[in-house]
Amino acid sequence: MFLDFFYSLKKYGIPVSLQEYLTLLEAVQEGLPGLSVDNFYSLCKTTLIKNEQHYDKFDQLFGTYFKGIQTVELAPPLQQLFDDEWIKKNFDRVFTEEEKALIESLGGLDKLMERFKQLQEEQKERHEGGNKWIGTGGTSAFGNSGYNPEGMRVGGESTHKKAIKVWERRDFRNLDDTIELNTRNAKLALRQLRLWAREGALEELDLNNTIKKTAENAGMLNIEMVPSKKNHVKVLLFFDVGGSMEPFVKSCSELFSAAKAEFKHLEYFYFHNCLYEHVWQDNKMRWGHEIPTIDIFHKYNSTYKVIIIGDAYMSPTEILYKGGSVDHHNAETGAEWIQRITMHFPNTIWINPIHEAEWGYADSIQIIKQLMNNRMYPLTIDGLGRSVKNLMAKNKQTH
Amino acid sequence: MKFTGTDNYVASPDLQIAVNAAVTLQKPLLIKGEPGTGKTLLAFEVAKSLNKKIYTWHVKSTSKAQQGLYEYDAVARLRDSQLGDEKVKDISHYINKGPVWQAFESDEQVVLLIDEIDKADIEFPNDLLLELDKMEFYCYELQRTITAKHRPIIIITSNNERDLPDAFLRRCFFHFISFPDRDIMKEIVNVHFPHIEEKLIAEAMRVFYSIRDINNMKKKPSTSELIDWLRLLQIGGLNISDLKNLNVSKSKLPYEGALIKNEQDVELLKRMGNKSIQY
Structure with a gap:
């Protein structure tokens, strides 16, 4: 019944499933929405949409599907809705018999669309009144609030029709950040990184020991308790905050927040491009608050797992030469420091947000990868999974 | 049913x-x-x-x-x-x-x-x-x-x-x-305070929504906070003129603690007051 609508939701990236569609049909069968289209809108929303981020997209698609074309103020992916194909395919549904006759009177749909596009191109400014341009209040075939019955309504509310619809208000516009916060996947991948240990308060019944102690006690009950299992993996994170990392800030901070939620023992440090003799913990207060890298070796023992996150994209001199750093004079090369880290922490990996296929194009990435004994992984769910596996492997120091 | x-x-x-x-x-x-x-x-x-x-x-x-x-x-x-x-x-x-x-x-x-x-x-x-x-x-x-x-x-x-x-x-x-708009909020307030003075509500809501409109707030006050605040205003016997002449740069918001739950937001409000932004 609403299958086209269902598919258009799917096409524009709203995760809907057959199960939800069937639920909607069931609800319609029960007569839930009554006769009002507003109620039907609410019902569709509550059955099909499971995240407020998708509300805005849904509002637009609902409006488009159930009313024909009403708005050109669409988010970029939705703009495609305007392609001729979609309109042709949905011609019968979108337009009433009356409208169809009018479209024919204007030379058919193709011509109308062509002219619409042409006008869109020609027109640079907002337009009101007049009889040619797309705008508001005119008699041209395009725009809204106009008197031309064969006109297409473009955005805004209609002054000659009933009041603005809920989905036209698009209340949820700013909830749709199109970027899906997918820390869940990252968390699930990082989950594999765990070392169970019993520590702290006695919370669980130790069955084996209780039986043993009770037997020793000639059958008189003797309860033994143990602390519950907790994840005791300890992690150090090193973040590159160099300029070339700018495009990856979002995915990296997602990973960071996932890691922060998953690991109790987590310390993080920042560096710029390559690791040298010092790192820092507060990005705003780098200068004067540096922490010598050597102190990190003293403070954290080799049981810590080290994750370095950086694009490794720089000039090879920054790694290989003394004084090669871009922002200070380094007495020892970056390569030496990286080697020192991998020596001190046997479980060290490098996560690179740059796509794995492009690593070959930058010498610096190749050099770092070598320095890391190939333990460089892309920032994808698969890459995270592989890196965690490597971190969990014992004595992974291969030279 | x-x-x-x-x-x-x-x-x-x-x-x-x-x-x-x-x-x-x-x-x-x-x-x-x-x-x-x-x-x-x-x-x-x-x-x-x-x-x-x-x-x-x-x-x-x-x-x-x-x-x-x-x-x-x-x-x-x-x-x-x-x-x-x-x-x-x-x-x-x-x-x-x-x-x-x-x-x-x-x-x-x-x-x-x-x-x-x-x-x-x-x-x-x-x-x-x-x-x-x-x-x-x-x-x-x-x-x-x-x-x-x-x-x-x-x-x-x-x-x-x-x-x-x-x-x-x-x-x-x-x-x-979603956060209720003014009309629904008025209904909600009326449900909780059937006998409160209409004008006091109007003034309080104006202050409330202007606080919510401040960007960068860590924790924006919500419906339950508005209700609490109104209750305090009522108990404290504040009248409309107190709210009307409210200017953050000179005086503190009455019962601020009911609306603002974060010391950074209190700071933010103060700083905005110094720039003499009125509610």
């Missing part, structure tokens, strides 16, 4: 549809929204308006899905066996029923509230899939399946602290309670 809000609870038409759909099709309803928009309250009000009993399960970070179903108290049984208690022969004496079990075996349909499901472990919702779908679960100790006599109306709230798994979402209806 339709839910249309109650004397104390103003439900938007959207929300009414969502609740009624969940009630009719007997599927759980997942409610999200800013803190203080009445998510938890909804379950109680639905129970009240449909005249049903309510069972609540407040989820904590240490909660396990199993605890909502039942817990087997092995230690108590061992102890009783030592004391030679007759009870020990029947294991069912040591099964402590959780809220889900209680709701399932109730003789009439009830409302079951699972509050703040996002607080628990990331796997928690996955462990409840079958229970929510089929409304049944298996009790290993008793070796029998507990099936709901009447499928309860399940209302689940989430504060968005973590994403819920798709498989879980698919089984629920979903509603996001």
